[in-house]
Amino acid sequence: MVERTFIMIKPDGVQRGLVGEIIKRFENKGFTLVALKMMQVSRELAEKHYEVHKEKPFFNSLVEFITSSPVVAMVWEGEGVVAASRKIIGATDPLAAEPGTIRGDYCINIGRNLIHGSDAIETAQREISLWFKEEELCSWQKTMSCWLQE
Ligand code: IDP
Ligand code: MG
Numbered sequence: 001m002v003e004r005t006f007i008m009i010k011p012d013g014v015q016r017g018l019v020g021e022i023i024k025r026f027e028n029k030g031f032t033l034v035a036l037k038m039m040q041v042s043r044e045l046a047e048k049h050y051e052v053h054k055e056k057p058f059f060n061s062l063v064e065f066i067t068s069s070p071v072v073a074m075v076w077e078g079e080g081v082v083a084a085s086r087k088i089i090g091a092t093d094p095l096a097a098e099p100g101t102i103r104g105d106y107c108i109n110i111g112r113n114l115i116h117g118s119d120a121i122e123t124a125q126r127e128i129s130l131w132f133k134e135e136e137l138c139s140w141q142k143t144m145s146c147w148l149q150e
Pocket of ligand 2 (some may be wrong): 117119
């Protein structure tokens with residue numbers, strides 16, 4: 001089974017018109033998009049998704065924010081995609097994120113950091129099954145795959 005990760009463009013990314021710019025970075029890198037949907041997140045889904053943070057002081061404002069306006073949820077596939085996506089995204093605090101990363105290039109505040117990406121392979125599996133039904137995931141082969149992989 002090829003590695004997959006869960007990526008979500010948060011409400012600020014959608015509102016600021018950065019959906020195309022963000023998707024472009026994953027496409028240009030060579031990863032494969034296997035699922036994508038725009039959705040208004042329910043409180044229940046938001047709380048489940050951020051379950052590990054439920055004792056944190058920012059938990060409530062995070063759930064409020066994620067449910068405040070639509071998001072774009074995606075699954076990307078490729079060898080090493082989980083760790084590589086975290087690098088493409090950059091550090092959680094945008095002011096610490098390196099230039100060239102999404103957070104480093106397009107945002108300034110930890111509570112408005114544009115994008116979520118799974119932090120480990122097991123987390124990715126949990127998040128993908130939380131956000132997507134099996135039939136929403138498209139398994140497909142890029143015709144140019146021989147130009148991306150030896
Ligand atoms: P990550 O998104 O880089 O994986 P996490 O530590 O998993 O970062 O935190 C989840 C989200 O919670 C962050 O993306 C950010 O939006 C928010 N967050 C994390 N730490 C803080 C904080 O100290 N203040 C406000 N929001 C925070
Ligand atoms: Mg995280």
